[in-house]
Amino acid sequence: MKNTVQHFWNNPLKRREALTGYLFISPWVLGFLIFGIYPIIMSIYYSLCQYDVLRVPQFIGLQNFKELLADDPYFWKSIWNTLYFTVLRIPLSILGSLLLAVLVNNAIRGIRFFRTIYFIPSIVTGVVLSVLWMWMFNPQYGLINSFLAFMGLKGPLWLQSPQWSKPALVLMGLWSIGGGRMLVFLAALQGIPQHLYEAVDLDGGGWWSKFRHVTLPMISPVLFLWTVLEVIFSFQIFTEAYVMTKGGPLDSTLFYNLYLYFKAFDDFQMGYASALAWLLLVLTLAVTLIQFKIGKRWVYYEGEQRGA
């Protein structure tokens, strides 16, 4: 190791290349240190403080965490809401995208047009989408309840109902199943070698066998990646609830990040909000690690040998 380092410093060409490289990445590194690492480190400190931004922080040790876990009913409510939303949303959104990807993977005439059409909704921004869906969910005049009424069904109150507000937001999330997720699934589907399907044909297998024994294992790394990402995205849900419900009715859409925002920017409790943020990180990390643990059992990587 020592020799390698000495060799490096004695070699002017390598030294020059390294210095040039460091110089080129230095603006980004500086930016990352100042605007990324510094706030992260400070938020650890503030999570141990009573701090309202405008005045000096008061160190209170683990008091914020203690209060959050033991005395704050909204904390547990927001955890429950977020987990409920996550568990309901992820299977639906991933299955929806996968189904759509399978559909647009067919070599039919005009398929590129359909792919574009399905992709377009995903480019609408969060606030615009939220306002649009507020009208879609309108219990009296909204498209959804009008359609249900046409079918002879009485539609729910959606965003006005504590029971239906979270399912409504999940339904709204399905709007973008044709976005980036579908494209990645599509790419994964197109990367499956055709001869694997031919082998199933030779074995007399049908479409289900092909899907179960070829498609699913071959796209399992992509499915796994999106499951991990979707958990992280779902834990961070904010815009929809902020614009559409403000956490109501009856705190049924008080998601974790929304509560964090209220604490930070309404109440100016930055210390408490920092503690909330760190707990969210721990929660996300724990769930992701569990996913990785479980993922080993069902994710298949090409070139990997089981039990090796």
Added chain:
Amino acid sequence: MLHYLWKILKIIGLFAVLLMTIAFLFWPQHKTNNDERIHVRYWYATGQKEELPFTVRLFNEMQDSIFVEAVAIPWQESEKKILTAILSDNPPDIVDHFAPVVKWASRMGLYPLDSFIAADQFDSTVIFPACWQEMQWQGHVFAMPTATASYALFYNKEMFRQAGLDPDKPPRTWDEVRQYARKLVRRTERGHITQMGFLFHLGRTLKVSQQTEEPLLLMAWQKQVPFTDPQKEKVLFANEQMVELLNYVLEANQDVPLPDQLAFVAGFGYGDQHAFTSGRLAMMILPGNFPDHIAAYRPGLDYGVSVIPSFEGFPTASSTATWWMAIPRGAKHPRAAWEFIKFVVDKEVQLQSLQAMDENLFPANRLAAMDASFLYKDFNQIFLDQLNYAHSTSILPLAHDTFWREFTNAVERVVHGKQQPWDALKQAELIIQNELNRAVAYDHYVREHMQFPGIAQ
């Protein structure tokens, strides 16, 4: 070796040029005019328009020693912008804002104005008492109220006629409101509500979006319910009077089934989708600038304005919603800033400003509000009278947002049948008290470790 050093120096030089170009492009633009006037930076929060405020134009025309540079900041982002500006020690000299002054004053975000007020012998009695009271924290004045929104009861005369009610006899008591409201409900053949008389419960979104005020709050003020002890250290939210009032609201709210109400209010929006402007709600408590809103979105609407109803034998009550100007901590030109602030609340300037504005905000200066050139406008006398019964919403400065969030949540839990009034109020009281205790303890710590900001004269 020198060759490589030279190359490295060239790369560094390239970066330096790049950084200087970026710095030049993004460097704050300062006026380079030759006048020697003090340049005062003024941030004003605005919804859509970014045109220069009339008062700034007038002040700059008249002044030869101070020049006000006005910068519009988006209304929804204003709190965060002011917060970060103070924190970075580069705030403007003046901010104008709408949220409670004490929220900022109690956190040492503003300079006290006492020394300027005393030095200039500013007569604070010209300001409406409720507005002036809102500007104070622990015996110091931290801001100057510039305009306020006085509330009154708006009612749709056409809807009154259709319901067989006398359009010249608006309800005077809450019981009458309830009687009228029952007659004003209309449904489609399928049972959907198309119009209602009055909403006794607003929930957490309508108060802001519909510019209205929570009836329960007005009722509590009318009955002089204490929300805290006089020292504002103990929250007295759960009490017999509040339970009685909450039961009244609950009962009145049940005249129309809750699911039907919720479905109905989901269609309320802004502009011509507003509950009152769109002719869907016959009676609403709305601010003094609302006639301008009606004139813009529903010019032909036949409506009246009346005193906010009360309980039999109790006086009316209203709330203030005050715009104010203040000097944030770290401002570079506080004295010059004060000159502009003082100028804005001058009676003549307020009157001229009101004439120049599209919206008819109520002047904070009583003399301007009582001037014939202002009072001649429809209903302004009613709004003026209501201001005499106005209360400040700054009830618990150190736990302001928690207080109002819990207030709303408690009512919501009762209306949705999740809790009995006493339990809902008690739960809210505990949460607010907990928050208050934490805030008071922190406040004590800060006073020992931080200098209260004063202005270097």
